Amino acid sequence: QVHLVESGGGLVQAGGSLRLSCAASGRTGSNDAMGWFRQAPGKEREFVAALSRSGASTAYADSVKGRFIISRDNAKNTVYLQMNSLKPEDTAVYYCAARTVASIARTPAPYNYWGQGTQVTVSS
Numbered sequence: 001q002v003h004l005v006e007s008g009g010g011l012v013q014a015g016g017s018l019r020l021s022c023a024a025s026g027r028t029g030s031n032d033a034m035g036w037f038r039q040a041p042g043k044e045r046e047f048v049a050a051l052s053r054s055g056a057s058t059a060y061a062d063s064v065k066g067r068f069i070i071s072r073d074n075a076k077n078t079v080y081l082q083m084n085s086l087k088p089e090d091t092a093v094y095y096c097a098a099r100t101v102a103s104i105a106r107t108p109a110p111y112n113y114w115g116q117g118t119q120v121t122v123s124s
Contacts, residue, residue: 002026002113004096009118012086016122020081022096022115033104034072034079035111038092038120045095049081050104059104064090086122093117 008020022034035050049070050059058070069082079096097111105111 002032002098004098004113004115006094006096006115006118009094009120011121011123014086014088014122014124016086017082017084018086018120020083020094020096020118020120022079022081024077024079024098032098032100033102034070035097035099035105036070036079036081036094037097037108038090038094039117040092043092045108047106047108048094050106051079052104053102057104059106061106083120086120088122088124091120091122093119 002024003026005023006020008018012018033052036048037045038048039045047061048064049068051070051072055072067085072079095117096115098113099105099111
């Protein structure tokens with residue numbers, strides 16, 4: 001089992017920045033690719049960003065490309081999502097996810113473990 005805990009969410013004005021963290025514990029395997037997803041009220045969970053185990057491969061949703069950066073510190077078993085130039089449409093609950101293979105995925109189904117989510121609210 002892998003336990004994921006997100007932190008760093010909050011309320012920020014449009015144009016501001018936040019950094020989300022996802023701390024992994026338990027069986028943090030050597031092949032875990034990580035992803036961030038978000039879900040706004042009344043909408044489906046959508047892909048935000050993903051990162052391979054090595055960090056060599058990344059992927060971003062078009063809506064956040066150029067504004068968000070995903071990174072990881074394997075020594076700390078932590079993944080980060082730096083969010084800049086935030087917009088009101090970025091408001092959602094953000095979830096961290098892990099999958100027990102090295103390669104990234106852009107859909108929720110391939111991910112085996114999920115955190116409880118952290119709320120991000122961007123005011124206009």
